Amino acid sequence: MSSNEKVIQADPTVIAGLDNYRNLVAAQQPTWPDQDKLEQVRATLAKYPPLVFAGEVDILKDRLAQAAAGKAFLLQGGDCAETFADATADRIRNRVKTMLQMAVVLTYGASMPVVKMGRMAGQFAKPRSSDTETREGVELPAYRGDAVNGYDFTLESRTADPTRLLQAYNTSASTLNLIRAFTMGGFADLRSVHEWNKGFTDNPANSRYETMAREIDKAIKFMAACGANFNELRTTEFYTSHEGLLFDYERPMTRIDSRTGTPYDTSAHFIWIGERTRKLDGAHMDFLSRVRNPLGVKLGPNTSVDDVLALIEKLDPDREPGRLTLISRMGAGKIREALPKLVKAAKDSGAQPLWVSDPMHGNGITTANGYKSRKFDDVMDEVRGFFEVHRDLGTFPGGVHIELTGDDVAECLGGSEHIDEATLESRYESLCDPRLNHSQSLELAFLVAEELAAK
Numbered sequence: 001m002s003s004n005e006k007v008i009q010a011d012p013t014v015i016a017g018l019d020n021y022r023n024l025v026a027a028q029q030p031t032w033p034d035q036d037k038l039e040q041v042r043a044t045l046a047k048y049p050p051l052v053f054a055g056e057v058d059i060l061k062d063r064l065a066q067a068a069a070g071k072a073f074l075l076q077g078g079d080c081a082e083t084f085a086d087a088t089a090d091r092i093r094n095r096v097k098t099m100l101q102m103a104v105v106l107t108y109g110a111s112m113p114v115v116k117m118g119r120m121a122g123q124f125a126k127p128r129s130s131d132t133e134t135r136e137g138v139e140l141p142a143y144r145g146d147a148v149n150g151y152d153f154t155l156e157s158r159t160a161d162p163t164r165l166l167q168a169y170n171t172s173a174s175t176l177n178l179i180r181a182f183t184m185g186g187f188a189d190l191r192s193v194h195e196w197n198k199g200f201t202d203n204p205a206n207s208r209y210e211t212m213a214r215e216i217d218k219a220i221k222f223m224a225a226c227g228a229n230f231n232e233l234r235t236t237e238f239y240t241s242h243e244g245l246l247f248d249y250e251r252p253m254t255r256i257d258s259r260t261g262t263p264y265d266t267s268a269h270f271i272w273i274g275e276r277t278r279k280l281d282g283a284h285m286d287f288l289s290r291v292r293n294p295l296g297v298k299l300g301p302n303t304s305v306d307d308v309l310a311l312i313e314k315l316d317p318d319r320e321p322g323r324l325t326l327i328s329r330m331g332a333g334k335i336r337e338a339l340p341k342l343v344k345a346a347k348d349s350g351a352q353p354l355w356v357s358d359p360m361h362g363n364g365i366t367t368a369n370g371y372k373s374r375k376f377d378d379v380m381d382e383v384r385g386f387f388e389v390h391r392d393l394g395t396f397p398g399g400v401h402i403e404l405t406g407d408d409v410a411e412c413l414g415g416s417e418h419i420d421e422a423t424l425e426s427r428y429e430s431l432c433d434p435r436l437n438h439s440q441s442l443e444l445a446f447l448v449a450e451e452l453a454a455k
């Protein structure tokens with residue numbers, strides 16, 4: 001072996017081509033004013049422990065393969081943008097409880113295992129339609145998520161600060177720690193279905209949940225009387241995901257797994273590429289094609305058949321089960337028109353991606369009183385359209401991707417509490433896109449369960 005070869009082998013990241021993205025166009029990256037500080041932060045991040053373990057990532061890939069094959073369903077949910085300030089015990093608990101409740105509604109209603117995945121513990125960076133924001137004649141850099149800059153509309157707060165990447169890591173670590181404690185330590189025990197409903201304000205969705213929880217209780221008591229062993233019910237798997245946006249975070253978090261010698265992005269179990277950064281020859285596609293995590297790609301209403309075929313080829317050339325999730329976000333008025341040709345083309349190509357509906361991002365509106373909102377009825381209609389399309393084509397509608405919170409906010413219009421435009425003024429908290437609140441999330445879960453059961 002020549003000494004040259006030895007050098008190459010000593011640095012497997014070079015072999016993996018992980019830095020090839022540097023030669024390509026990287027959309028949606030912040031302008032960091034202090035490059036030295038940025039390099040220090042990257043070096044520090046690269047030494048921090050991984051947030052997830054490659055073995056867990058592989059298990060998730062198996063679970064997603066099950067969903068792609070029609071034997072499980074993915075529930076992916078959480079904030080549009082997590083914030084450092086909201087990474088508190090109460091708020092994390094409410095989100096986890098909401099996800100557990102939705103999962104139980106789906107599992108019970110559709111008799112199908114549900115893969116639970118949060119847009120949590122890492123969803124701190126946002127793509128923006130404009131680099132700047134202007135208020136009353138003052139133009140400042142746009143807010144790009146807590147990992148990049150602050151939301152306050154001052155030059156100091158809006159200036160990108162790389163030390164925020166370290167805070168994003170630390171906040172992700174503490175959030176993930178609490179999620180693991182809740183889901184492994186007894187809180188997620190299926191015998192606590194009633195407990196998860198406590199602390200939320202009364203509403204029709206809650207009562208419907210209570211009724212279902214009583215039925216589950218009865219079934220569990222019956223099984224207990226028959227001598228069933230409930231160890232399996234004590235804990236649950238819960239995975240993390242976020243948009244893989246910032247190279248200065250994702251690259252240092254990418255490590256070579258000692259078991260397999262291959263790279264994993266250890267910032268989360270699942271990473272998705274957004275509608276704005278999925279250019280085939282762009283940096284995001286290149287970088288993420290080289291990590292072993294299961295990947296998602298968001299598909300807007302203008303996605304072409306060629307786009308879908310090319311991205312399958314790029315991200316999943318080996319047609320590995322569970323590797324690729326395609327997340328359609330078309331809008332209620334467009335999905336029935338725009339989705340079928342994509343699903344059909346993927347199917348005809350022999351690929352079996354997991355198809356997931358994001359019924360949020362194609363349904364944005366601005367209300368008369370100036371709020372970014374979404375109509376709950378549009379969200380529900382897009383979900384219905386998603387199921388219709390798959391029913392017609394004989395493919396499996398494998399999951400939903402929802403922006404939600406466990407808190408009692410008023411950001412999306414409608415639902416059984418009839419949230420109207422005036423109510424948005426009192427309980428709108430999101431710094432980015434509007435989320436379903438606790439009761440709207442439960443309501444949506446009931447609809448999805450019905451659609452799945454009728455499939």
Ligand code: PEP
Nearest residue numbers: 080274275276298329361
């Ligand atoms: C998001 O998920 O918050 C987002 C920006 O989505 P999309 O890439 O689909 O627009």
Ligand code: MN
Nearest residue numbers: 080403432433
């Ligand atoms: Mn969003």
